Amino acid sequence: MLNARFHPAIAELPAATWDALGGGASPFVSHAFLHALERTGCIRPDWGWQAHHLALYEDERLVAAAPLYLKGNSHGEFVFDWSWAGAWERAGGTYYPKLLNAVPYSPVPGPRLLAGQGARAPQLRQALVRAIHAETRRLGLSSAHANFLEPQDLVAFGGEWLARSDVQFHWHNRGYRDFDDFLATLKAKKRKNIRQERAHVQASGPEILMRDGASLEPDDWRQIHALYAATFDAKGNHAALTPAFFAALGELGEQVQVACAIEGRRIEAMALFLQDDSTLYGRYWGSRIELPGLHFELCYYRGIEHAIARGLRRFEPGAQGEHKLARGFVPVRTHSRHYLAHPQFRQAVREALVHEAHAIDDYVTALDAHAPYAGTCP
Structure with a gap:
């Protein structure tokens, strides 16, 4: 019963x-x-x-x-x-x-x-x-x-x-060896545009690293939350997730990944992901700097690279966004x-x-x- x-x-x-x-x-x-x-x-x-x-x-x-x-x-x-x-x-x-x-x-x-x-x-x-x-x-x-x-x-x-x-836009791993192997499957114009975007970011200065939750210090989490909150504020939305919640994410260890653009000890931009055994999930983004292509680099390209390196089958970067189609994501x-x-x-x-x-x-x-x-x- x-x-x-x-x-x-x-x-x-x-x-x-x-x-x-x-x-x-x-x-x-x-x-x-x-x-x-x-x-x-x-x-x-x-x-x-x-x-x-x-x-x-x-x-x-x-x-x-x-x-x-x-x-x-x-x-x-x-x-x-x-x-x-x-x-x-x-x-x-x-x-x-x-x-x-x-x-x-x-x-x-x-x-x-x-x-x-x-x-x-x-x-x-x-x-x-x-x-x-x-x-x-x-x-x-x-x-x-x-x-x-x-x-x-x-x-x-x-x-x-x-x-x-x-409809959302998801990326699927077809057994790619690396990012170039993925690019080779795209139409020539899409492939060229992505390479140009990545080259521009690479030449612009910030060091970009993928960090797992456990490796981030309390001050890192404070910076990451501030970037998240600023993005919501700029769009006139309410940032419902608290600094304490972001700090708690560190307790999830490798289930949490953050792509960081760093200058000195300061995180200038970030994209936050969660993952399980098969899928990477893009969640939040924020930036203090205006750099063309940085959003795509952190939110999409670094996520695709991470998924390939970890052998994940799918990357779900979040809701909405037809611009994802040109970057290898397909409607689901x-x-x-x-x-x-x-x-x-x-x-x-x-x-x-x-x-x-x-x-x-x-x-x-x-x-x-x-x-x-x-x-x-x-």
Whole structure:
């Protein structure tokens, strides 16, 4: 008999069991990463985040779990439902709070229904979805959402859950020996442009190093956070991740990588990545200096070099950015699922999503026409 419970802090759940259920497949759903967000002040009700983690127990043994949050807004999700919220509130409803099955501030596909790898895993994932659905109804919420889902999780969301997709740009390792081997697969113009960009940065002065989290000192992390925060401030956005969270990233060791442009002891620019056994994930960038091509060098080219050197299969540099196409990244679908409690509202959104899906299909077709590779796209 499965018993669903909801926890206001991930610290209430055993780290080893949580990580075993997640299969160690993604640093973003690791207990350490999610706990770091909570204990360093990044998850706060006044910022629209309240932990409400779902755990399924069998005879008091944790057998499945899901990172779950009560959301008071739609910030930090990267699957945009502002128009849905506005429509529902204009109709006299209350859209927030809602339930969200996702990783805060992280548009990274990965496991969301943590059920291990055993024969019961599909049934446990379905039980998690039923529990999310039941909790939405119990609390009288407008909706529940699950973002950046993997295929194994998608099948658990059926019936009343609405399907939605979007596009990111990912790089795939086809067994390249080095960066030049990768360049050789690109169209001549793309290859020439990348070489020119890299040569300009190399001739401009800063030393560029890839550092792992454990090798960075507290002052390094303070500088890295300041660069991250300045980037958000310059764009008029809220830098939700705290200095304490960045310092906590160092505890993840080699799972964290930072490409640094250094002059003296000062980090002038940085790009921060996380990685697992198969994938490198680009997360944040910041710079004190104006240097053409530096953003591409740190955020993309150093990441590709690192992925090749480590034998990683994929590099996901983050959300959005058609300019990535010219640098060897190709369009990839991302997937989310959405339950809207009111039947008529759900039907209206379902119809809108049909039109949105056609637009996404057309967009991907247009992107494919501009593929950067000389041969078959990876």
